[in-house]
Amino acid sequence: MTTTPEPDLSMPAQAVLVEPPDSSTPEAPTLQDPHKKRSQFADIWRRFRRNKLAMGGMVVVAIMVVLAILQPLISPFDPYDQNLLNTLQPPDADHWFGTDILGRDLFSGMLYGLKLALIVGVSTMLGSMIIGTTLGAIAGYRGRFSDGLIMRTTDIFLAFPALIGAILIVRTFGSGVAPVAIALIVLGWPTAARLMRGQMLSLRESEYVEAARSIGASDTRIVMRHILPNAIQPVFIYSFTSIGVAVVAMASLAYLGVGVPPDTPEWGRLINQGIEQVQVPGKDFLWMFPSGAICLTTLSFAFVADGLRDALDPKLR
């Protein structure tokens, strides 16, 4: 009964209840020839570049990251600076995106919101990936008890309607950016874990793993050197989409009134405030700009993920 995490473009909903199909067959040779590795990357990169949408997405993501990092320097106004004499103005030369109900510059606010979105998005992604892949790998590789335990734990988290979980967590830790990230990580790691586990399950039975085991390679070595590099692929691809998903989730929570403190110019909050003005003609820009920003972010990350998947897919080589 997950609500906010929207299925990623490549694997709609399958990650939720069903193990993802074995879309990437493991490569037969496992000798890590350094030359081969380098040209492998060049190969992948070349294929990626051919995909216009993916490149476009990457450029946008790059621009966003730069903007977010430079935000304190390039922000035309202090996003919190109020000007009660100049509220709710449509976009003009001074205020490129107009002003909000407290007269704060919306463009500066959106820049700040971009920074927040990326921070939360990336930290959520990192957090859920790290926790999820570790647990998923253990579950998939060890099987039996650990598998059951970990899978049932993911069940508990997945069964909870996401909203309740998020609210409980945010209320416990207080409002702010960190609790939101924590809530999203807590809600997001099960998907990553399942992905990883699925990969593990199929890969560990493969022949070369058996071969490695037969020559006495330890479990850790097998996992780290042989299985992981292959298993990590779909997870890696998914992680890009999950950034977009996290941004949408954070905005949805803010729309429902849960999350960052109220006067923070976070995109979801801005939309919420914009909706309040919706019956006043000519104020649609207040919610349209942040909505557009969310779309752009989600799409860009999704395109990059799509491009990565195509570039890494051995079938297309």
Place this chain on the structure above:
Amino acid sequence: MGKFVIRRLAQAIMVVIAATLLLFIGLFVLGDPFASTGDKVVPPETQEILREKFGLDQSLPMQYLTYLGNLFTGDLGIDFNQRREVSSMIGDALPATARLALVAIIIDVFIGVVAGIVAAIFRYSFWDVLVTILTTLAIGIPTFVIGIWLRQTVSGVWIFPGVPRSFTEVVPWYQEVLLPAFTLAIVDAAFIARLMRGSMLEVLRTDYIRTARAKGLGERTVILKHAFRNSIIPVVTYVGISIGILMGGALITETLFQYNGVGFLLVKSIGQNNNPVIMAIVTFAVLIYVLLSMVVDILYAYLDPRIRLS
């Protein structure tokens, strides 16, 4: 096989207990539902009386056990706010959500399948490009943005009922459900379209389709009888899953359109600290999810011996 089922069942029960316990503790930590809310000031003596009435003066473990016990007899209690039977509140809201999910699925399957087929058949044509662009946009735009935009532009136009309207004007359910269903359906339709398109493309490349064509069968027969039937399989799998997601996941959409379903009820109850309702709905959702998950797992184990032997 039997051992696996039993094991799985036991695990399922543990999950339900763990989840409801977590929720219970979480709600308790969240605070006192009888403290003053909104503009309402509730004097402490009254709070004492309320707590006693609703059994909150007992210890936490006692409360949880009482709750479980009542659950088994189907007694969901009365809500904190209006003191109505929770079962009747949910009973009123559930059909609405079910209708919403049903209509949403009908819409998104129809649109998605047709769009996917068209895009696959007329590959690289204008239609294909159009479908690709539209589906991409639909997936990228968050549901609540789509909902807001629809609500602003389309309410009251044509078959979409105007908001607000007097409650004495009876609007048939199939009209009331349209806008929220559309909002929910758009994203799913996009997925289905892509899925359908990809699946269809693959099927169209296969040998037996080539054989069918070589046999001289008309293109229409080829597509409708052979290609369609085979390519629809992943869509069916997906739809099976999305029913569950839709049922529980309509929270934001229902809230957006003030559609009186279970999702909206849950959101309102959270705001009111109306614990009995929250407990009932979440328990329900957890049960459904766990059941479905268990069934799927058992099915997979049946089909793939490796898993059940692990």
Place this chain on the structure above:
Amino acid sequence: MRNKAVWLRAAAGLSVAALVLSACSQKENTGTGGNEGGEEQAKPSSGWEETPDIEIQEGKQGGTFRLGITEPTAIDPYNAQESEGILVSQQLFTGLIKVDPDGEPLPGVADKWENNEDCTEWTFDLKTGTKFHNGEEVNAEAFKRGWERVAAKKSASEVAYHLAGIEGFDQMQAGTAKALSGVDASDPAKLVVKLTEPNCEFFLRTNHPVYSPVPTTAGDPATNTAFVESPIGNGPFMMDGKWEHDRGIKLKRFDDYGAGDPAYLDTVEITITANGNQDEYAGFENGTFDWARMPVPVLSQARSTYLDQDKWITRNTNGMNYLLVMVTKKPTDSVEARKAISMAINRDEIINSIFQGSQTPATSFVPPVFEDAFQADVCDACEFNLDEAKKLAEEAGLTEGTALTMQFNVDAGHDEWMAAVKDQLETNLGLKISMTSVPFPDLLDNERQPDAAGLYRSAWGADYPTPENFLTPLLSTTAIGAGPTEPATGDNKGRYSNTKFDDLLAEAKSNPDEAERTRLYQEAEKIAIGDDLALIPLWNRTQHRLVNSEKFINARMDFNENPDLSVISVK
């Protein structure tokens, strides 16, 4: 292909560079782009004036009046709480007295009432022959029954506290008594009420729906849910069908109404909207509703449209918006500090920008709706005066960088103006303010704590039409309800304590002369607000409504801010 990528990157890089260069130093946000259409903004306004009182004319029977509300908690008087519930409850039931829109008492079921010398006993003479909607007789026993139904511990009424002070109430709440010993209904035409302590304004309380009479069919609200869902009362309207939760309530005129003139309207259609004010306003505009509240953002456009069409109502009502101050804790523990803060807040600026001029800055704590007791300038520190503020701040030791905390409740629309107040205080006094917003119950909880400090957003609406209900519950020593190391249990969470103030109020409570009581309230307010500024008043509670005056006459707001349905009539 390669060039394209290079171009893309170059373009991206250039745009970033442009941004950096153009905005290297952050600009000052001091435009005055002028607000919407540049109407009456920018100059300090004193709020929108009240629209003149409506003359009540003779009406004619017929018609349906439609309005929208949000789902009430209860419409049964035993638990009716917020204005929506009270709206319905007051049309279904009539108590001992009624009040007119200005809060002046009028006869209800009781046509006379008398107190004994020390105001510990009240006798209400009831009209005879009035009936409930089901034909039952309305007599003293019906009132006693209703009050006991509320006071019973088993009923767990959230509004039972209004009956406190009646002999036997405490025992009923504790579950040790089954009847109110202080209520004597032996004479069906006379209700005699004994109080545990003198209260010369007790009769005013009986206006609250909780004091309604109920028929014998009412029973126990915990078990007889049919009555709770569809109450049978003695008021000008009766239920037409049952309460359709989250959909609507229909009322129809009770032709045998005995406690006053029968209503004119045939039916009232109350639609339950989920979105509150936004839906009501949209509904008014599309002709669905004949009465509507409005969300703040549309107030000024609605006013400019509808004021000239005579469809607009503005009234100062029974409430006050203020900042609760912790007067025993630094940095607000001195009068100078509190006055400095109050004078550093430019109420007009906030009202004009965030409330579009729709509120009236407060100059007192007892609101102007109490025409006799209102003192227009008792709060001298409510006027914006930057120089004086800085002076007092220095005196008080409120130097630059002094830390101050502010808190308010989330999701109630206070975010913007609280942020504005914070900004003003930081800019004008250089204070370092940390502001948080929390759910309402947490807010109240935090306010109660013995170590609470700083400012808390508050509002108060009196339950009864008397200034006493502003002063005693919020500022008297007994209303703290705890020692300095325990959480406050009463509503005086700021912990203001002044014996002279307390004495004045005690005197008023036992003084049967209304004019004398008014004078005492005024003196008390002078001390608590004028001298000590125990609370910082911000703006009066002002309410605006839209009404379909094309179709209806006598459409006015009653004392509880609801449409006065019993006098509204079609033209």
